[in-house]
Amino acid sequence: MDDVTAILDHMNAAQREAVSAPQGNMLVLAGAGSGKTRVLVHRIAWLMQAEGLSPYAVLAVTFTNKAAREMRTRLEALLGLSLRHVWVGTFHSIAHRLLRTHWQDARLPQHFQIIDSDDQLRLIKRLLKENTIDDERYPPRQVQSFISGCKEEGLRPHQVNVNGDAYLMQMVDLYERYQLTCERGGLVDFGELLLRSLELLRDNPALLAHYRERFGHVLVDEFQDTNTLQYAWLKLLSGMQTPMTVVGDDDQSIYGWRGARIENIRRFEQEFSETKTVRLEQNYRSTSAILESANALISHNAERMGKELWTDGEQGEPISVYGGFNDLDEARFIVDTIRDKVSEGFKRSEMAILYRSNAQSRVIEETLIRQGVAYRIYGGQRFYERMEIKNALAYLRLLLNRNDDAALERVINVPARGIGTRTVELLRERARLDNTSLWQALHDGLHDGSLKGRAGNAVRVFSDLIERLDDETSMLALHEIIDHVGERSGLIEHHRNEKGEKGQARVENLEELVTAAKAFTQGEALGNAEIGEGMVALEAFLAEAALNAGDHEADEFEDCVQMMTLHSAKGLEFPVVFITGVEEGLFPHKMSLEEPGRLEEERRLCYVGLTRAMQKLYLTHAEVRRLHGKETFPRPSRFVRELPEQHLEEVRMRGQVSRPLSVSRPQPSWRQQGVEAAGDLPSLSLGQRVSHPVFGEGVILDAEGEGERARVHVSFEGEGAKWLVLGFAKLTPL
Ligand code: ATP
Ligand code: MG
DSSP, X not given: OOOGGGGGTTOOHHHHHHHHOOSSOEEEEEOTTSSHHHHHXXXXXXXHHTSOOOGGGEEEEESSHHHHHHHHHHHHHHHTSOOTTSEEEEHHHHHHHHHHHTTTTTTOOTTOEEXXXXXXXXXXXXXXXXXXXOXXXXXXXXXXXXHHHHHHTTOOGGGSOOTTOHHHHHHHHHHHHHHHHHHHHTEEOHHHHHHHHHHHHHXXXXXHHHHHHHOSEEEESSGGGOBHHHHHHHHHHHTTTSOEEEEEOGGGOOOGGGTBOTHHHHHHHHHSTTOEEEEEOBOOSSOHHHHHHHHHHHTTOSSOOOOOXXXXXXXXXXXEEEEEEEHHHHHHHHHHHHHHHXXXXXXXXXXXXXXXXXXXXXXXXXXXXXXXXXXXXXXXXXXXXXHHHHHHHHHHHHHHOTTOHHHHHHHTTSSOOSOOHHHHHHHHHHHHHHTOOHHHHHHHHHHTTSSOHHHHHHHHHHHHHHHHHHHHHTTSOHHHHHHHHHHHTSHHXXXXXXXXXXXXXXXXXXXXXXXXXXXXXXXXXXXXSOOOSHHHXXXXXXXXXXXXTTTOOXXXXXXXXXXXXXXXXXXXXXXXXXXXXXXXXXXXBGGGGXXXXXXXXXXXXXXXXXXXXXXXXXXXXXXXXXXXXXXXXXXXXXXXXXXXXXXXXXXXSTTSSEEOOOSSOOOOHHHHHOOOOOSOOOOOOTTOEEEETTTEXXXXXXXXXXXXXXXEEEEETXXXXXXXXXXXXXXXXX
């Protein structure tokens, strides 16, 4: 770019001021859609072009891999050059980079592996069992969040103040044991990435000096969602000397439940010297109907830093509120509307379906599939979290590190090779007594003959398999390694033998993993600098898979409806947005009603949701909802009532009947009529084969309720599993 001032084109005065301010600490505090992220990107460009900052001297931190990729792309477009080496990433990916580079100083084995929260939970369950600790008094998830919470606060076991409390002492003891297990296996969880890299810098003055010297400017997006540890990390790295630009919005802090601290915004202003604060007040994203509604909603929160937000955009269409009879009806409305919008000329990718809980997606997905509407899910059912993918990754992890207990446990008997839970228990016991890994215990057992007979043979087959895979793949390229492991481990075969579409999908996913690996080595994934070959590449790929789980999946280029939780929609924008399940108990989530401060966080989450929409917003709820196998009869969310009535319209059926939203709704039909019980119910039992006139043949998996509410869960061949009301479904026993 010849003219640096071009970076300031299409910017308002406040934005220009922020972008071109002389180097120094700066806080950009502004509401949704006011151009914070845009300012951040343009500021990086400005620093490079106008201030002569080297690309290597920039450290930019965002919250998701998707946002990091986006930032890099926008920056490259702005500057017209490739910036693969610039440090743009999430806190986790940057911490990971530091640990990989300085693994020795970080006291980690060279091939340490990242474990995700699933692996973490599995590990904790095992610890509880091994130490015969009551998992009702110490539920694994609680232990997990205790450990993560400690790490987020930067606390090692010995630093936790237990105050003689027996319960806490047990928790700390578990934390300690957990940590030991991780150390032994070379395993690093997400919290550990950050804490470890903080300790690395803190305890190695020369290293710290090197990085402080290197980075000339540190920039952070979504600063309102930083936690204590991340704040400390930034403080340490910058040494309070390196200038920092942070941007954020207190009204969009939505990770309090995971340790984020809104106060960090105020702290930053106070602790970092001579911080210049810039406020952006013009919203460029949404229609005024949407923006005014969002402003009205958030004004119900008491704890705010106070900001203005206006738009000179047009009023736009009112917000449509749809109340479905049930969740299926809600899904149908959404999909019908999407199809209408497509015929009006919208692209599918311009529409987003947002929900509070991942579990809500299934019904909508099924409806989309049935109507042939392509969609993609961000987060939730993530590609890298799918069972078959995790199994394949576990084999790969074992190739790199036999002591990876989590990986070994996962695949020792997948596909089945006759290693029963009893044998695995014995291995665990042995590993615990000898303080070794499972792999070691397995070999010791084979060696001294305590593992013999059928079990011994089966275990030997497994061990030989891993060794053989290692041999066979040593000279292969990354994607060939993955291909080979999929075939020779028997995983592909295993899923191929599974009946129905599920097995097929799993095989396809495994194939997709090979494709992903190919793309990875060709440098298409992220801005990974040196990927290397063979096992080195494998290591990088596994790290990428663990870090990336969640951000993107499948084909980036297909025109798909975007589905995601409200949390993962942060920072994004879409012309058309559906916020679903806007019901008391679901959104606000029922857990938020008990804890102080949590309701305000839910409202901020709603604010985030509303402000994702550019042109048109739909809020949907259902009068009957089935979630986690239970039926509920929720009321519409209080958040709907907190929106200005003049901006709302109630939609009944496919937008044909529309009238102003009345707060007291007529009695929904299910209450007036009740459900009629059918006369003769067929007598059915679990496991029985049945036939249905539409879905075909299936097997009964589960049943619940009595009389008119009796329902059965039937797994149909080809159609998948469905809950059916016994009185209505015409099931014939076979
Ligand atoms: P959020 O709080 O949701 O993260 P944000 O403050 O980061 O939002 P951006 O995503 O940077 O906002 O910008 C919102 C939209 O407004 C983007 O489409 C951006 O390109 C556009 N925009 C920002 N500033 C201007 C401007 N001065 N002129 C035109 N469009 C702008
Ligand atoms: Mg943003």
